[in-house]
Amino acid sequence: xxxxxxxxxxxxAQGKMALDVAxxxxxxxxxxxxxxxxxxxxxxxxxxxxxxxxxxxxxxxxGQVWLDTERKINVPPQERNxxxxxxxxxLFPNMTVMGNxxxxxxxxxxxxxxxxxxxxxxxxxxxxxYPATLSGGQKQRxxxxxxxxxxxxxxxxxxxxxxxxxxxxxxxxxxxxxVHRAFGLTTILVSxxxxxxxxxxxxxxxxxxxxxxxxxxxxDLFTDSRISGKFQMPGEILSIEREDIIYVITVLVHNNxxxxxxxxxxxxxxxxxxxxxxxxxAFNPIIxxxxxxx
Amino acid sequence: MIDLTPFWITFKxxxxxxAILFVISVPLARWLAGTRNRFKSLVEAAVSMPLVLxxxxxxxYFLMAFGPSHGIGGFLDRYFDVRLVFSFPGLVLASVIYxxxxxxxxxxxxxxxxxxNLAEASYSLGRGKWDTLTKVLLPNIKPSLLTGTVLTFAHxxxxxxxxxxxxxxxxxxxxxxxxxxxxxxxxxxxxxxxIYALTLFAVTFxxxxxxxxxxxxxxxxxxx
Numbered sequence: 001x002x003x004x005x006x007x008x009x010x011x012x013a014q015g016k017m018a019l020d021v022a023x024x025x026x027x028x029x030x031x032x033x034x035x036x037x038x039x040x041x042x043x044x045x046x047x048x049x050x051x052x053x054x055x056x057x058x059x060x061x062x063g064q065v066w067l068d069t070e071r072k073i074n075v076p077p078q079e080r081n082x083x084x085x086x087x088x089x090x091l092f093p094n095m096t097v098m099g100n101x102x103x104x105x106x107x108x109x110x111x112x113x114x115x116x117x118x119x120x121x122x123x124x125x126x127x128x129x130y131p132a133t134l135s136g137g138q139k140q141r142x143x144x145x146x147x148x149x150x151x152x153x154x155x156x157x158x159x160x161x162x163x164x165x166x167x168x169x170x171x172x173x174x175x176x177x178x179v180h181r182a183f184g185l186t187t188i189l190v191s192x193x194x195x196x197x198x199x200x201x202x203x204x205x206x207x208x209x210x211x212x213x214x215x216x217x218x219x220d221l222f223t224d225s226r227i228s229g230k231f232q233m234p235g236e237i238l239s240i241e242r243e244d245i246i247y248v249i250t251v252l253v254h255n256n257x258x259x260x261x262x263x264x265x266x267x268x269x270x271x272x273x274x275x276x277x278x279x280x281x282a283f284n285p286i287i288x289x290x291x292x293x294x
Numbered sequence: 295m296i297d298l299t300p301f302w303i304t305f306k307x308x309x310x311x312x313a314i315l316f317v318i319s320v321p322l323a324r325w326l327a328g329t330r331n332r333f334k335s336l337v338e339a340a341v342s343m344p345l346v347l348x349x350x351x352x353x354x355y356f357l358m359a360f361g362p363s364h365g366i367g368g369f370l371d372r373y374f375d376v377r378l379v380f381s382f383p384g385l386v387l388a389s390v391i392y393x394x395x396x397x398x399x400x401x402x403x404x405x406x407x408x409x410x411n412l413a414e415a416s417y418s419l420g421r422g423k424w425d426t427l428t429k430v431l432l433p434n435i436k437p438s439l440l441t442g443t444v445l446t447f448a449h450x451x452x453x454x455x456x457x458x459x460x461x462x463x464x465x466x467x468x469x470x471x472x473x474x475x476x477x478x479x480x481x482x483x484x485x486x487x488x489i490y491a492l493t494l495f496a497v498t499f500x501x502x503x504x505x506x507x508x509x510x511x512x513x514x515x516x517x518x
Contacts, residue, residue: 046414049414049418050417051414051417051418076417077414077417077418078417078418078420078421078422079420080418081420082418083418084414084415084418086411086414086415087411088409088411090409090411090412090414090415091415092412092415092416092430092434093434094430094433094434103416103419103421103429103430104419104420106420106421146415146419147418147419149419150419150420
């Protein structure tokens with residue numbers, strides 16, 4: 001069980017903001033902190049890892065006090081035994097993949113731990129390569145492996161998949177779930193991707209402007225329009241053309257260009273470049289299985 | 295017959311100065327690159343002063359401070375029997391101050407170019423500050439370390455003003471190459487002056503060439 005209450009003033013992009021978070025996280029659970037960028041998600045992880053110190057706060061993990069500003073207790077990050085995966089991977093460029101893992105293990109560690117984690121995350125073929133020669137997804141796997149070599153109880157993931165394409169993302173989500181279960185970890189994931197959160201989390205905390213505004217199981221939290229009988233896809237208007245009495249609005253949704261029909265009333269307030277929401281009833285779309293290309 | 299001691303003194307001064315500066319500058323540069331302290335600008339300005347000040351200004355105040363009849367110099371002379379003015383240790387101290395920016399600036403920009411997450415990743419993996427510095431940070435700023443070291447070495451070799459003011463041109467003790475050239479010219483020994491000058495010219499050019507060549511290789515390697 002992690003019990004935590006922290007208070008810290010942050011200098012964010014929108015000026016000063018107070019991060020004021022109190023929560024409890026159960027052991028063995030994969031929790032997600034969801035929120036827009038600048039909501040304080042990364043700062044929260046850094047506080048938990050001991051990489052930043054709050055103005056006031058108390059952090060207790062598994063009965064052990066990591067931080068108590070009143071009693072002047074602050075366990076340094078080195079002794080918290082956490083695995084931290086950074087958004088930019090933070091692999092050490094001067095070491096090979098093996099070197100990165102050995103550095104994490106330390107001199108006293110058991111080499112078998114490296115072999116085991118390398119097997120699970122399928123790192124075998126590039127153990128001798130330097131990080132600069134790896135693809136984004138490979139780097140991410142190495143970063144995940146490095147964070148797990150010391151067998152931490154707590155794994156912190158700071159938007160680990162945000163720089164990857166969808167296919168790679170989905171495979172790495174599976175990897176994360178695998179290690180989460182295999183090592184009995186308590187995992188805290190920071191993300192702003194709804195589908196990722198829905199797929200992965202046992203428990204969600206919604207963070208807004210430094211405060212937890214909602215928390216709960218994903219199926220309970222997303223019972224509003226997001227997961228109702230309606231599709232909603234955010235997009236951007238590319239062009240609006242008139243055809244007889246209707247207007248054809250061309251919208252970019254993810255990587256697809258979609259044409260949507262609109263009336264004169266619809267387009268009064270719309271201009272190319274506007275952000276729009278394209279929605280459709282669930283009985284409307286046609287669904288068919290895709291044949292794998294390879 | 296040409297006197298060879300200026301070569302030796304110059305070389306010794308450059309090596310000692312560079313070694314001391316390396317040890318001082320790594321922590322200083324690391325602090326400057328990472329700090330948000332409000333005195334940062336003050337320290338940066340102080341470090342950069344030797345770049346713009348005439349060496350004679352530094353030399354003058356150094357003489358004032360460490361002369362045996364003044365403040366610190368008097369104290370050192372009376373209680374420790376140490377005289378920094380007109381001595382080799384004094385020369386080293388002055389050179390260290392005078393060459394400080396040449397070591398600090400490249401290393402500072404090297405540190406600043408590294409992702410802050412590198413050090414934090416190392417801490418989160420249970421490693422302390424020393425391991426992080428020597429195994430993660432320094433190996434990743436080798437070009438900056440090389441540039442700093444070599445520029446400092448070359449700059450110390452080429453020093454004139456400060457050395458003249460502090461060292462006082464004592465043969466065999468503080469008579470470095472740049473001053474020896476000046477002496478030989480004054481004594482109309484153009485042949486000797488030419489040998490000293492040509493050597494300095496060739497050595498500094500070779501040093502700088504090496505640095506730029508190696509850094510060029512580093513940048514190619516990094517792109518691979």
